[in-house]
Amino acid sequence: MNMKKTAFIITFLIALLPASLRVRAYGEYGAPSETEGEEYEKIYELLPEEDRRYFVSENNGTEFTGISELFGFIAQKSGDAARKYSGRFGVLLSLIILYALMRKTKYISESxxxxxxxxxxxxLCIALTGAGMLKDVIASLGSFFDTMNLIMTSSLPIMTSLYLYGGNYSLAAVSSSGTLFLLSGINGTVTYLLFPVMKCLAALCSVSPVGNGSLASLARILKNAFTTLIVTVMTLSSAVLAYQSVIAKHTDDLSARALRFAGGFVPVIGSAIGESIRGVMASLSLIKSKTGVAGIVVILAFTLPVILSLLINKLLLKVCVFASSSLGAEPIGNMLSGAEGILDLALASAVAVSISFIFELTVFINVTPPLGGRL
Amino acid sequence: MEILKYAGVALLLLAVVLTAKKHDGGISKVVTVMFSVAALRVVLGRLFENTGVLSSLFALGDNGGYGKILLKAVGIALVGEVSYDVCATLGENGIGDKVLLLAKGELLYLAMPLIKELIDLTKNIAE
Known part of the structure; x- marks a missing residue:
């Protein structure tokens, strides 16, 4: 991973640190009460099944005691993702070396x-390995978008009902239409426009090494066009959320500036989250104050795996692109840099949807206090 | 430095061929063909002797089968090339060309399942 991206991830984690450090820890207040234990159980059940094992303590109880679990979770998820993809990239790298050797020396045949x-x-072998990687990425991204859409769409009627139940008819109408706009803006664009385009680009890219590599260039041009689109949608959606005062009043200027600075380093993600960073920081702060570190854990459990797998794939692809260009395997390098562009777009889409999920969760949590307090 | 050994054998054979050519041109051609076949055998033996490293690299991922296919392809190309050279030495360029054609056909035959797999994968991605 290049230095800019590492800096971005580290700054993001540091930005989360104050939110988590202020969470009440077991050590400070003693063992959790029976009611708290039940709440932890409920939050534990909210986590995706495959991630629950990261939060089981030695006595088989579930714990969200603070920053150590959070970092442990992030570290283990990164390790799992790296292990999963490194084998395929080992094969890809050896194929590139073989291709470059044949090309350079022409030792096999004079004919x-x-x-x-x-x-x-x-x-063909290289194209197949690259296509297999793109297929996995597209599949995991598809299921991520489906899950996020399901969660966000199903929370909308509940939220409106809660407003109506509290007697806030006008707020119910404003909030519903605002959130609906956000949902249809970000998720609609990503799921129904960007995702199909991404699939086509991936398909074009997969077959490009068999041809002369011009398909990968076409994929790159389309990617640039659609990146602008996603940034515009994010800006518009953030503007809508700015009117929802619940988020705006919790903004932490310093953290927002730090994260915006870090985000600016990463080309696509930087522009996608740049305009929404203030809202994201405010939302995280609100979620933290209402649910403690458990809320942050739930958000990370849903959003982190896909983002991490995209980042790791991108890092490994970068290594392969570098190997191709330095070994003189240009057609392969073209295909792989096209695939890298698609991963950029996928990363921007995943970040955009994650941000909209955080916003949605914040608005939802903000509606609940008069009726029941914590989630 | 195995090459010293092979170069020595080649020079010895050259002397034999040059001497034999004075008496019977046919013998020199037979010697050349024998040397080509022996050289091919050595090259193939050396190549497949060191495939362990390559196989272990390919075994890292799920798609380790590609390594086997590529090695097979290299073998086909080598056999095709040497056979063509032998035919050319014997003045039978026509047969040599057909051997090359057969080698190319064999390589394409190896590529067919891969092409099908790529089409399926691409279809899967685009769906």
Whole structure:
């Protein structure tokens, strides 16, 4: 991973630190009461099934005691994702080396035709490995978008009912329409426009090594066009949320500036979250004050795996692109940098949807106090 | 430095061929063919002797089968090339060309399942 991205991730984690440090820890206040234990159980059940094992303590109880679990969770998720993808990239790298060797030395055959057939076969193997990676990314992104859509869409009627139950008819109408706009703005754009485009780009990119690589360039041009679109949608949606005072009043200027500075380093993500960073910080602060570190854990459990897997794939692809260009395997390098562009777009979309999820959760949590307090 | 050994054998054979050429041109061609086949055998043996490293690299991922396919392809290309050279030495370029064609066909035959797999994958991604 290059330095800019590392800096971004570290700053993001540091920005989360104050939120988590202020959470009441067991050590400070003694063992949790029976009611708190039940609440932890409920929050534990909210987590995706595959992530629950990260939060089981030695006596088989569930615990959200603070920052150590959070960092442990992040570290373990990163390790799992790296292990999962490193094998495939080992194969990709060895194929690139083999291709470059054949291309440079032409030691196998003096006959042009036989050499071309060999290159074709090697390119095909590389294309297949790259396509397998893109397929996995697209599949995990698809299920991430589906889950997020389901959570956000199902919370909307509950939220409106809560407002109506509290007698806030006008607020119910404003909040519903605002959130609906946000949902249809970000999720609609991502799920129904960007995602299909991403799939087509991935398909084009997969077959490009077999041809002359121009398909990967086409994929890059389309990616740039659609990146602008997602940034515009994020800006518009943030503007809508600015009117929802619940988020605006919790803004922490210093943290927001730090995160915006870090975000600016990463081309696509930086522009996607740049305009919403103030809202994100405010939302995280509100969630933390209402639910403690458990709320942050739930958000991370839903959003982090897909973002981490995209980042790790991108890092490994970068290594392969570097290897291709330095070994003189340009057609392969073209295909891989096209795939990297698609991962950029996927990362921006995943971040955009994650941000809208955080906003949605904040608005939802803010509605609950008069009726029941904590989630 | 195995190459010293092979170069020595080649020079010895050259002397034999040059001497034999004075008496019977046919013998020199037979010697050349024998040397080509022996050289191919050595190259293939050396190549597949060191495939362990390559196989272990490919075994890292789920798609380790590609390594096997590529090695097979390299073998086909080598056999095709040497056979063409032998035919050319014997003045039978026509047969040599057909051997090259057969080697190319074999390589394409190896590529067919991969092409199908790529089409399926691409279809899967785009769906």
């Amino acid at each position: 042009e035709e036989l050499s071309s057939a060999l290159f074709f076969l090697t390119s």
